[in-house]
Amino acid sequence: MARSVVAGNDLGTPGATDGTGPRRGTTDAILPPMPNDTADLVLTGGRIFTGDAAKTWAQALAVRGNRIVSVGSDRDVRALVGSSTRVIELRGRTVTPGFQDAHVHPTHGGLARIRCELHDARGRDEYLRILGEYATEHPDREWILGGGWSLADFPGGLPRREDLDAIVPDRPVFFPNRDGHDAWVNSKALEMAGITRDTPDPADGRIARDEDGTPLGTLHEGAMDLVGRLVPATSAEDFRQALLEAQRYLHGLGITAWQDAWVEPADQAAYLALAESGELTARVIGALWWDRSNGLEQIDGLVERRAAGQRGRYQATSVKLMCDGIIENHTAAMLQPYLDGQGHATDNSGLDFIDAETLTAAVVKLDALGFQPHFHALGDRAVRHALDAVEAARRANGWSDTRPHLAHLQVVHPDDIPRFGRLGALANAQPVWAVLEEQMSELTLPVLGDEVSGRQYPWRSLRRHGATLVMGSDWAVSTPDPFLEMEVAVTRVSPDARETGEPLLPHEGIELVDALTAFTAGSAYANHLDETGSLAVGRLADLAILDRDLFDEASGPIGDTTVLATFVDGVVVHERPGLD
Ligand SMILES: [Zn+2]
Numbered sequence: 015m016a017r018s019v020v021a022g023n024d025l026g027t028p029g030a031t032d033g034t035g036p037r038r039g040t041t042d043a044i045l046p047p048m049p050n051d052t053a054d055l056v057l058t059g060g061r062i063f064t065g066d067a068a069k070t071w072a073q074a075l076a077v078r079g080n081r082i083v084s085v086g087s088d089r090d091v092r093a094l095v096g097s098s099t100r101v102i103e104l105r106g107r108t109v110t111p112g113f114q115d116a117h118v119h120p121t122h123g124g125l126a127r128i129r130c131e132l133h134d135a136r137g138r139d140e141y142l143r144i145l146g147e148y149a150t151e152h153p154d155r156e157w158i159l160g161g162g163w164s165l166a167d168f169p170g171g172l173p174r175r176e177d178l179d180a181i182v183p184d185r186p187v188f189f190p191n192r193d194g195h196d197a198w199v200n201s202k203a204l205e206m207a208g209i210t211r212d213t214p215d216p217a218d219g220r221i222a223r224d225e226d227g228t229p230l231g232t233l234h235e236g237a238m239d240l241v242g243r244l245v246p247a248t249s250a251e252d253f254r255q256a257l258l259e260a261q262r263y264l265h266g267l268g269i270t271a272w273q274d275a276w277v278e279p280a281d282q283a284a285y286l287a288l289a290e291s292g293e294l295t296a297r298v299i300g301a302l303w304w305d306r307s308n309g310l311e312q313i314d315g316l317v318e319r320r321a322a323g324q325r326g327r328y329q330a331t332s333v334k335l336m337c338d339g340i341i342e343n344h345t346a347a348m349l350q351p352y353l354d355g356q357g358h359a360t361d362n363s364g365l366d367f368i369d370a371e372t373l374t375a376a377v378v379k380l381d382a383l384g385f386q387p388h389f390h391a392l393g394d395r396a397v398r399h400a401l402d403a404v405e406a407a408r409r410a411n412g413w414s415d416t417r418p419h420l421a422h423l424q425v426v427h428p429d430d431i432p433r434f435g436r437l438g439a440l441a442n443a444q445p446v447w448a449v450l451e452e453q454m455s456e457l458t459l460p461v462l463g464d465e466v467s468g469r470q471y472p473w474r475s476l477r478r479h480g481a482t483l484v485m486g487s488d489w490a491v492s493t494p495d496p497f498l499e500m501e502v503a504v505t506r507v508s509p510d511a512r513e514t515g516e517p518l519l520p521h522e523g524i525e526l527v528d529a530l531t532a533f534t535a536g537s538a539y540a541n542h543l544d545e546t547g548s549l550a551v552g553r554l555a556d557l558a559i560l561d562r563d564l565f566d567e568a569s570g571p572i573g574d575t576t577v578l579a580t581f582v583d584g585v586v587v588h589e590r591p592g593l594d
């Protein structure tokens with residue numbers, strides 16, 4: 015059975031308009047095509063999601079050099095096949111524009127993959143086993159570094175130092191969780207940082223403590239830096255290896271471009287080096303990190319880093335403004351106070367990492383300078399402040415083409431939903447978060463209460479009110495697999511609980527075709543990569559070949575889809591055996 019395809023007219027694309035000569039449309043070409051007319055790559059017999067405005071489907075596609083030269087029927091491309099053309103028979107499989115992740119942390123994810131990686135593990139015991147093995151296998155490492163544990167695996171989201179002390183007593187251990195908002199440390203790390211029961215909490219974070227004030231081994235937000243700043247600097251070679259590993263992994267998921275949502279000078283140096291050596295095969299937009307401990311005086315430095323950050327496929331044209339934290343540790347900025355476990359209001363409504371006045375002044379200035387503002391806005395107060403800042407920029411600078419986007423959007427006040435479309439502020443969704451699992455039921459719903467909980471991840475409402483939806487993973491926080499992400503965007507159920515899971519606010523689920531559009535054309539728009547994101551004649555040949563007909567329900571859950579091949583500029587950057 016076909017999944018709902020809102021606007022589809024199979025094979026309805028008119029013939030390509032690239033002027034490849036009179037043989038086009040001739041069913042029995044007698045003369046072989048001239049070399050200049052032939053394609054380098056032809057895909058036939060497929061279900062090609064063009065992603066154009068009309069959501070047209072095609073059967074075949076041809077690429078010459080780095081551009082698409084024909085999109086249409088098998089007959090349309092037949093004349094383009096020459097002796098050196100690679101022809102791939104799709105046998106009904108889907109081809110999509112290359113996926114673009116509009117909010118991702120490839121250096122973090124890549125470093126985790128080349129260090130001690132806990133993302134795929136579950137539960138305290140498994141974490142400790144993996145950590146112990148890693149420490150034994152790396153006796154020369156002065157620090158035990160890695161990350162990826164989940165808050166939900168510990169009571170109250172608070173892992174303890176004693177567990178780490180038992181396996182690594184003599185070397186410091188520093189392990190951020192998969193959200194990157196909390197770190198698990200051992201006693202050695204606390205001792206080296208001089209953190210004791212007398213250490214006050216920093217302004218932008220908290221030291222988790224036992225009742226007598228003793229640090230228990232979890233550091234929230236800015237408190238992570240108390241230990242994090244002691245960690246030896248990551249070497250340029252580590253960054254390089256991390257990015258190459260991240261790129262290999264992301265290409266394997268059909269991703270051809272991304273926006274790196276946290277670029278510090280060391281990340282930028284690694285991107286520039288890979289762009290220089292020709293090893294950067296992905297298109298990357300760098301979002302330069304706004305230092306929230308400083309004000310507008312940092313803008314001159316950002317302008318310099320942007321000027322230095324333009325090489326090949328790497329373009330540092332965004333600025334990442336982190337407006338607040340996360341709900342699970344009560345640092346997301348909310349319009350109403352968090353509730354205690356009994357449903358009573360507390361005196362905490364979260365943190366504004368950048369105060370509203372500074373945020374507005376910064377965004378007006380950045381927008382005027384042509385920077386794209388990229389907000390981390392998770393709580394409803396952070397969302398409102400970010401939209402206020404965009405509105406002020408529109409008023410001051412007119413309708414610039416900076417395409418501001420707000421990532422995360424866990425809670426959006428109903429009054430703010432129509433403002434996205436009105437202001438041209440893009441809604442950058444991390445769809446896999448919209449599920450009812452332990453982290454949601456134990457750490458989120460009780461502190462938000464029923465009414466506010468009902469405003470979470472309102473993707474359908476945002477679309478209905480004219481917002482442009484774009485998508486990203488926030489990897490290494492959560493999986494960068496676009497198929498798992500799109501499955502949740504549709505079902506609002508975790509793929510881990512497909513059969514039994516109760517959906518989270520299912521009326522905010524969206525159609526597959528809309529999720530796919532958000533992940534391709536939508537994110538391409540956010541990335542200002544206007545020659546990508548759809549498959550049309552003249553566009554750059556960035557595309558993915560899937561292992562199935564994505565829209566055929568009989569082919570199984572969306573999230574089980576795998577990618578057989580990924581192309582950037584018409585060149586293979588990922589391929590599984592047996593494609594031809
Ligand atoms: Zn992020």
